[in-house]
Amino acid sequence: MAALNVLNFWALLLITVSVCNGWLFENFGAYRNREADEVALWPLPQKFQTSGAAFQLSAASFQIVHAKSSTAGPSCSLLQNAFRRYFDYIFGNVRKHGINQKKVFDSELAELQVLISSSDPECDGYPSLKTDESYQLEVDTPAAVLKAANVWGALRGLETFSQLVYEDDYGAHNINKTSITDFPRFAYRGILLDSSRHYLPLKTILANLEAMAMNKFNVFHWHIVDDQSFPFLSRTFPDLSQRGAYHPYTHVYTPSDVKMVIEFARMRGIRVIAEFDTPGHTQSWGKGQADLLTPCFSGSSPTGTYGPVNPILNSTYDFMTRFFKEVSTVFPDAYIHLGGDEVDFSCWKSNPDIQKFMVQQGFGQDYRKLESYYIQRLLDIVSATNKGYIVWQEVFDNGVKLKADTQLHVWKEKPQYQDEMARITAAGFHTLLSTPWYLNRISYGQDWQGVYKADPQNFNGTTEQKKLVIGGEACLWGEYVDATNLTPRLWPRASAVGERLWSDENVKDLGSAYNRLIKHRCRMVRRGIPAEPLYLGFCPHEYDGL
């Protein structure tokens, strides 16, 4: 039978509820209100004040509008779309046209005015690492006002506003008088999806971009190709997917698919950073690009199998130059992820041409030098396209000479990530953390708690070093994940990462987090995201997809 201790659970819940109330509403002293308790903001804003005064919102008349003094207007389609999306979230797609909707309550909130202050609202731009995502939200009658420098902050504020609205027992929509000043702790808040080990249909990717916006993530790290398959349809080298994908038509991302993902993400303030990992993790590349991979040898004869990219041929670099030229135009983000992890040297070692090359170059038996040689040339190629790059930590560990703006992605469990973060930042490089956030690793129970506790700045280093941490990324590698189980496996576990990366570092009380996260997960379910439960209980509206 189910071995669990129900009594313990209820005890824990009681404690957490009281902690939560005291904490959230400390500025308002004795104020307690069951309905406001229903408001569970996730991730928690930096500064938040609310009062017991509640206003009603009418589905028939409530509007989200551009403030008169806003620099953005109806021609800003990004905001127009966001207004409609958040209206739907708030009112659950139900538009009431009842005749009794005419009556106006004294305390009705008629509209939310969105005020963009910067001379360029960036309606048609792309978010970047430097993007200002801060916003201010004042909810009061007759109108609530959301202020932000540009559309990106406005998107974050709209999400918060939508989370403030709650339904009372009569199904009416209410919002309390509230004042919020908010900004992210880290500029880089990512999710990695792996579309190589299993192909992910567009629908799955788009749904997860939706869920990311609900959790204020701003980077989709698209681990688009790997050993197992090459679904990216390259216009320059169509054979890569024609031969390297699981299927050349049903399991590929066409240029218009990629465009759709990028635009869908842009509309939600999310950057799309593609990863084309080399020289390892490239088995699928070899199928469509002859001579790209190193032929492995057994003694003096080729075995017929292939290893990493062949670093000694000029043709390799010609290929990479043309390929990354295409990639740099397809993906508008200023950064590309170049991988560089887990290179197995045994095939290089077996190959007589490579042995010769090692001697020529004076590398001795140190194949890390050969890897560095390759990476160095690759980085030069990518630099020439005016892109910055992110690489996995091994590139740093192996002593490759890196441009100052290189971002190093920490993922390994050994050495301890805290030590690695300290070393990387001591060397003056920017870094982002994933080690504690490999969400593909599952276990029984509430593992979101460990995820929540990890902190990217928790290492020994100076304040200057800490500032070099640009953020982190939750990774959902694809060995055991495809469209059937991806979404419930990722959410709400990734939400725990979302709060760690957005909210103040002192927001770490597990009880408060549990209390808000169970409600936030029900909110995601209500919005059509099959986010799995944290523990037993229920949502007023259960998931009704199948």
Next chain:
Amino acid sequence: MLPTKTKLVRLVFLLFILLNEAEEAHAVWPLPQQISQSADRYLINPQLFSFGYARDSVAQSGCSVLDAAFKRYFSLVFPDFADGAGVAGFSNIWLEPKAFTVSVRVKSGGCDGYPNEESDESYNLSVSAGEAVLKAESVWGALRGLESFSQLVYQDKYDLYFVNKTEIVDFPRFKFRGLLLDTSRHYLPVNIILKTLDAMAYSKFNVFHWHIVDDPSFPYQSYNYPDLSSKGAFHPMTHIYTQSDVRRVIAHARLRGIRVIPEFDTPGHTQSWGKGQPDLLTPCYKGDVPSGTFGPVDPTLSSTYQFMSGLFKEVKSVFPDSYVHLGGDEVDFNCWKSNPNVQAFMTKMGFGGDYTKLESYYIENIVNITTALNKTPIVWQDVFDYRERIPKDTVVEIWKGVPADYQAELGRITLAGYRVLLSAPWYINHISYGQDWRNAYTVQPQNFSGTEQQKELVIGGEVCMWGEYVDATNLTPRLWPRASAAAERLWSNEEKTSSVDQAFPRLENFRCMLIRRGIQAEPLFVGYCKHEYSGL
């Protein structure tokens, strides 16, 4: 319509592929007891395909179970046809019209009953040119045979349908092949229960163990005691199973040859019952005063037994299966110990300080109630462990421990002459990283020291999906195809299915078939399905 010139080209082309392509015949999951297949294969045109009743079959047109199964399996056999796309028109034009008939012969029994512990699920299937002959003792066996047939038909790379010449003799190793869903810790919408029943039939499961109520909530809407759900459910309107919901589940299961066995677990695991039934639970005391909390069912009051009698009478009328699961696990004695009335009762009954005797007393009363209703009880192993006096026809379900523990328990229970069900190794709510289906697959339910007679008392096993961390958002991918691994262990010959590595590619295939049928079954490892899951 294609112009005539291409017609000829196409025909030649088709002949070419028919002659040259010897595709691997598709295996059946769970593996039949005996299956032999040849490379001879027959093209099937969906428009010239039919299911029919053999002349000497006792079941004929109008048989509710099989008429419904024919309709269901047509879409399962020809998924493209059901999609409204596909090659039906194409093959109609270019291929010589050749009919294919599946002729079903049922030897005995009716069509309107429910499957039960005596149901004969054996069948023989013989596939040859133009026809498949399916012979079964009962309609329930015919259902299993139809499932196997549906898995034999495959599509080549031009999406034409084929079946290879095949002979199958098949029957289940164990009579009881169950799956437990827990609708108390999270409410599961009826649709997802029905979907699970569909998937169960694909893996030849035959018992749905409905752990319908427990501590957290009481979603069963009782007509005798409506307060149980109106006060004990998560929500009295949206998070309940009405009588018609329950009837739908039972009817859906029946058509798939699946028994529905409800569990009303007492005296522990009953916190939610107390909300709608005053005085049912034991008030716990702190010193001389009630603490305001409640413990297990109060076994000292006659009102308790009147209530239980009323409830189980209702359960008998609602659930047609002759078995009922009475629970009996994890009873915490602390509250009983604290209560002065219970203490007085212990003295009066001469139980001393031994609260296991009090529990035995309670369980015996409940068992007597259900026996009087002609219901066979299933209980969790705790009841046996406490040496309670229970009727010999009681079934004991093992849920605790590592293999050494449950093997010893199998020995003890069967030595005492009770029939036993194994669940301990199949708690698939427990998840871990990697291919944990391999553990579920390698279980040996009859591997314990005991006589042949003892081994025969192992009537089967059950996959349990407890609900602490599971609801409609993640149930299906967590359940499938991991439960299918246990299904093969319960259906197939153990020696023929002893290799996990040989099972791997078959199970991969099977999971892609599940996806093709709309079941969101998760991947075993890297790779792909021709048709990926298209939902969310």
